[in-house]
Amino acid sequence: MQGSLEYQDTVDIKGRVTGVEREITYPRQGSRPYRKTTLKFDDDGRLIERFDEDSMGVSTATNVWDKGKLQNQNVTHHRNDGKFPDWNEWERWTYDKGGLLSEFKAGRDKEEMNDYVNFRYDPNGRPLGYELYAHLDGNLIHRK
Numbered sequence: 001m002q003g004s005l006e007y008q009d010t011v012d013i014k015g016r017v018t019g020v021e022r023e024i025t026y027p028r029q030g031s032r033p034y035r036k037t038t039l040k041f042d043d044d045g046r047l048i049e050r051f052d053e054d055s056m057g058v059s060t061a062t063n064v065w066d067k068g069k070l071q072n073q074n075v076t077h078h079r080n081d082g083k084f085p086d087w088n089e090w091e092r093w094t095y096d097k098g099g100l101l102s103e104f105k106a107g108r109d110k111e112e113m114n115d116y117v118n119f120r121y122d123p124n125g126r127p128l129g130y131e132l133y134a135h136l137d138g139n140l141i142h143r144k
Contacts (some may be wrong), residue, residue: 069095100125
């Protein structure tokens, strides 16, 4: 069975933009009737908000930047069918004085899931490794 590409998923934007919005409507029965994505950018062209909506629900990602470095990302999720309560996924980045990543944390709602620490770099600033503290089922797992 062979398929075909129904649309070409490309964007050729010239110059600075503050936002992009794309809506896709699926014509076939049994598939999602639509998907809408809206992107918002700051004055430096960095993504500050992504809004995705389809027939199942809505998710909104918000990014916080400081001095060109991503500091925080929060993604809220809402399902229209009510099968799951709303939830939030989050990520946090911390940098050293030289601007290199020193810690990365990720979690869901109030629970921290992963904590990447002790990032090591070579003299040219290329990453060599890190340590992972994973929080699974209430247990702390440490990997180097």
